[in-house]
Amino acid sequence: xxxxxxxxxxxxxxxxxxxxxxAFELGIKEVEEIYPDDLxxxxxxxxxxxxxxxxxxxxxxxxxxxxxxxxxxxxxxxxIGKPKSKxxxxxxxxxxxxTEHKVISGVCIIEKSKQISFSELTLxxxxxxxxxxxxxxxxxxxxxxKAGSYAIQEWIGLVGIExxxxxxxxxxxxxxxxxxxELELLGITLMDNVAx
Numbered sequence: 049x050x051x052x053x054x055x056x057x058x059x060x061x062x063x064x065x066x067x068x069x070x071a072f073e074l075g076i077k078e079v080e081e082i083y084p085d086d087l088x089x090x091x092x093x094x095x096x097x098x099x100x101x102x103x104x105x106x107x108x109x110x111x112x113x114x115x116x117x118x119x120x121x122x123x124x125x126x127x128i129g130k131p132k133s134k135x136x137x138x139x140x141x142x143x144x145x146x147t148e149h150k151v152i153s154g155v156c157i158i159e160k161s162k163q164i165s166f167s168e169l170t171l172x173x174x175x176x177x178x179x180x181x182x183x184x185x186x187x188x189x190x191x192x193x194k195a196g197s198y199a200i201q202e203w204i205g206l207v208g209i210e211x212x213x214x215x216x217x218x219x220x221x222x223x224x225x226x227x228x229x230e231l232e233l234l235g236i237t238l239m240d241n242v243a244x
Contacts, residue, residue, distance in 0.1 A: 049111070050111055050112065050113050050159075050235075050236050051111055051112050051113070052065075052070055052071065052072040052112075052113055052115065052236070053073050053075040053112055053113065053114045053115070054072050054074055054075070054114075054115050055074075055075050055076065055077065055100055055103075055104060055115065055116040056074075056100075056116060056117055058117075058221055060221050060222075061117060061220075061221045062074070064217055064220060064221070064222045064224060065115075065222065065224075068224055068228070068238065069238060075104065078103075079099055079100050079102075079103050081096050081100075083096060089125060089126065090122065090150070090152055091167075092127060092152075092154070093120045093153055093167060094154030094156070094165050094166065094167045096118035096154060097116045097117050097118045097154040097165060098116075098154075098156045098165050100117075100118065100156065101114055101116040101156040101158045101163065101165075104116075104158060105158065108159065108160045112160075113157060113159050113234065114157070114158050115155065115156070116155070116158075117153055117154065117156070118153070118154050119153040119154075119195055119219075121144075121149060121150070121151055122150040122151075122152065123144060123147065123150075128140055128143075128149075128195065128196050128197070130192065130193060130195055131191070131192055134187075137192065137197040138183060138186050140196060140197040141174075141182045141185065141186070141198060142177075142182060144174050145175075145176055145177040145208075146174060146175065146176040146177075147173070148171055148173040149171070149172055149174075150172075151170045151196070151214075151218060152169050152170075153167065153168050153218045153222065153223050154166070155167075155226070155230075157227075157230055157234070159234070162234075164230055164234075166226060168214070168218045169214060170212055170214030170215055170216070170218045171212065171213040171214060172212050172219060173211050173212070174208050174209060174210065175209070175210045177204075177208050181204075181207070185198070185202075185204045189202050189204070191204075199220075200216070200219045
């Protein structure tokens with residue numbers, strides 16, 4: 049049976065994979081997340097997921113697979129990264145307020161002799177948020193490690209999101225339905241790998 053290694057420090061991705069029932073190990077490798085300036089914003093997460101996976105290439109045994117991922121928030125064709133400060137987070141959510149934006153997660157799955165990568169897109173629309181709500185969220189939830197300065201599963205998602213079009217877990221950082229399909233194509237079925 050193949051051993052799954054999740055190459056991600058994200059507690060959200062770890063929880064999603066665990067909640068789905070997969071048995072896996074964590075394998076963390078430091079990678080400088082740099083991409084070409086001329087790369088389309090929509091292509092960045094898949095590029096970075098493949099970059100992260102490449103760090104494992106020489107260490108894989110025949111019975112191991114590695115899953116890596118990256119998620120970006122895009123507004124008006126511009127990537128919105130993690131906030132650098134409280135003020136930056138407030139400014140970002142203010143820009144997202146009342147608008148629809150894209151959340152794209154790129155995923156890479158590698159075996160010793162094979163690599164699969166894909167991207168998933170979800171559209172997210174915030175209702176109009178007032179200054180008090182935005183400042184309360186940033187102050188209380190400290191979303192400084194999150195692309196776009198927010199987490200959909202937190203208070204801001206509950207009170208502020210008007211709709212999403214696409215996979216909810218993709219916004220959390222791991223598009224599970226697509227990932228399960230790709231793993232099944234590699235002969236890794238969920239119920240065969242389910243954690244005890």
